[in-house]
Amino acid sequence: MNSKIWLSSPHMGGKEQTFVKEAFDTNWVAPLGPNVNGMEADLAAYLGNDVSVAALSSGTAALHLGLILLGVQAGDEVICQSMTFSASANPIKYLGAIPVFVDSEPGTWNMSPYWLEEAIKDRLAKGKKPKAIIPVHLYGMPVNMFAVMEIARRYEIPVLEDAAEALGSSIAGRRCGTFGDIAILSFNGNKIITTSGGGALVSGNKEYADKATFLATQARDAAPHYQHSQVGYNYRMSNICAGIGRGQMEVLPQRVSERRKVYAFYQKYFADKKGITLVAEPEGFFSNRWLTTILIDTEQAGGLTREVLWAAFDKENIESRPLWKPMHMQPVFAGAPFYGDGTSEKLFNQGLCLPSGSNLTTEDLGRISVVLDNVLMQEPALI
Numbered sequence: 001m002n003s004k005i006w007l008s009s010p011h012m013g014g015k016e017q018t019f020v021k022e023a024f025d026t027n028w029v030a031p032l033g034p035n036v037n038g039m040e041a042d043l044a045a046y047l048g049n050d051v052s053v054a055a056l057s058s059g060t061a062a063l064h065l066g067l068i069l070l071g072v073q074a075g076d077e078v079i080c081q082s083m084t085f086s087a088s089a090n091p092i093k094y095l096g097a098i099p100v101f102v103d104s105e106p107g108t109w110n111m112s113p114y115w116l117e118e119a120i121k122d123r124l125a126k127g128k129k130p131k132a133i134i135p136v137h138l139y140g141m142p143v144n145m146f147a148v149m150e151i152a153r154r155y156e157i158p159v160l161e162d163a164a165e166a167l168g169s170s171i172a173g174r175r176c177g178t179f180g181d182i183a184i185l186s187f188n189g190n191k192i193i194t195t196s197g198g199g200a201l202v203s204g205n206k207e208y209a210d211k212a213t214f215l216a217t218q219a220r221d222a223a224p225h226y227q228h229s230q231v232g233y234n235y236r237m238s239n240i241c242a243g244i245g246r247g248q249m250e251v252l253p254q255r256v257s258e259r260r261k262v263y264a265f266y267q268k269y270f271a272d273k274k275g276i277t278l279v280a281e282p283e284g285f286f287s288n289r290w291l292t293t294i295l296i297d298t299e300q301a302g303g304l305t306r307e308v309l310w311a312a313f314d315k316e317n318i319e320s321r322p323l324w325k326p327m328h329m330q331p332v333f334a335g336a337p338f339y340g341d342g343t344s345e346k347l348f349n350q351g352l353c354l355p356s357g358s359n360l361t362t363e364d365l366g367r368i369s370v371v372l373d374n375v376l377m378q379e380p381a382l383i
Contacts, residue, residue: 007319008190011359016247023243033239042249049178051202052209055237059164059186059199064091065212066160066182076131081111082326083344084136088162089327101328103340111135113147119339133159137166137176140290145179168256168288193248195241256288258358263289275301295350306352312375323351
């Protein structure tokens with residue numbers, strides 16, 4: 001059998017081992033140390049806008065702490081984009097709060113400003129002012145953050161920006177992860193850069209980042225003995241993982257460029273294929289193209305379905321997968337309020353994520369092309 005082509009696999013740059021070896025040589029193998037400090041500084045410099053950063057054990061941990069910092073408690077409502085991975089919404093439930101899901105807009109596949117405002121107005125009419133808004137930059141494509149932030153400011157609701165998939169993306173030159181009151185990043189193994197496992201909380205308010213670091217290290221008070229005045233968490237990034245991250249930060253611009261080249265490959269391939277579309281960048285938007293995704297209109301595509309192409313890739317040991325199943329359709333969130341017009345459901349039913357790694361070889365792309373050729377050249381009756 002051919003070797004596996006992954007959807008998005010880790011891509012080392014070479015310097016990671018230097019930083020990790022330094023951690024071992026100096027015995028900094030704890031959830032603190034020079035690499036943790038260095039990773040935070042590297043991220044702050046890259047993101048700009050005078051942000052402060054807390055390096056954490058995962059993006060999910062960052063979301064959890066972000067909600068705590070914004071004062072979310074049991075019974076509160078939090079508006080969240082429905083078209084996302086469950087980690088965006090799970091921390092709402094950790095706190096006993098109630099997720100209120102909003103639909104996507106067709107242009108970016110991200111949070112619809114229209115449905116966001118409709119949700120806010122209806123919740124206010126019901127006597128429940130949302131405590132936070134969580135927009136998500138899906139697959140690296142930026143949310144229309146200027147519109148989301150304008151609505152949030154008008155209704156005085158803080159924004160927790162989920163940029164887990166969007167490190168390297170921007171709007172009008174401003175990096176994703178710098179728009180919200182608080183933002184989060186993920187460095188999971190499949191992200192554009194990785195720390196093996198890890199994440200970060202980012203904010204233009206240094207107090208938020210400092211408080212996140214405090215809570216992430218078990219909320220230990222400044223006392224000569226172990227004293228705790230509030231509940232803390234074991235959410236700090238390790239110095240070993242941060243060493244991997246520092247090496248990865250040195251190649252981040254190349255990783256973005258390489259992912260965008262993969263997108264360009266697919267864009268060229270599908271240019272003359274009826275019924276198959278990719279999401280384009282609106283004017284002023286820059287996507288890191290973490291994952292290249294397509295929509296298949298079965299009627300226009302001669303009977304081709306997402307499932308047929310998915311199965312064809314799998315048969316050749318090539319990983320692809322459907323788009324995220326919207327949160328309002330998930331059993332775990334059954335009964336949660338939802339505001340929308342079915343856009344995210346349509347995306348889910350038609351969408352497929354294609355292999356998008358920055359380490360895809362010419363041979364890999366050739367194998368992918370063969371599968372696409374074989375499927376798309378079939379007679380409609382045979383699909």
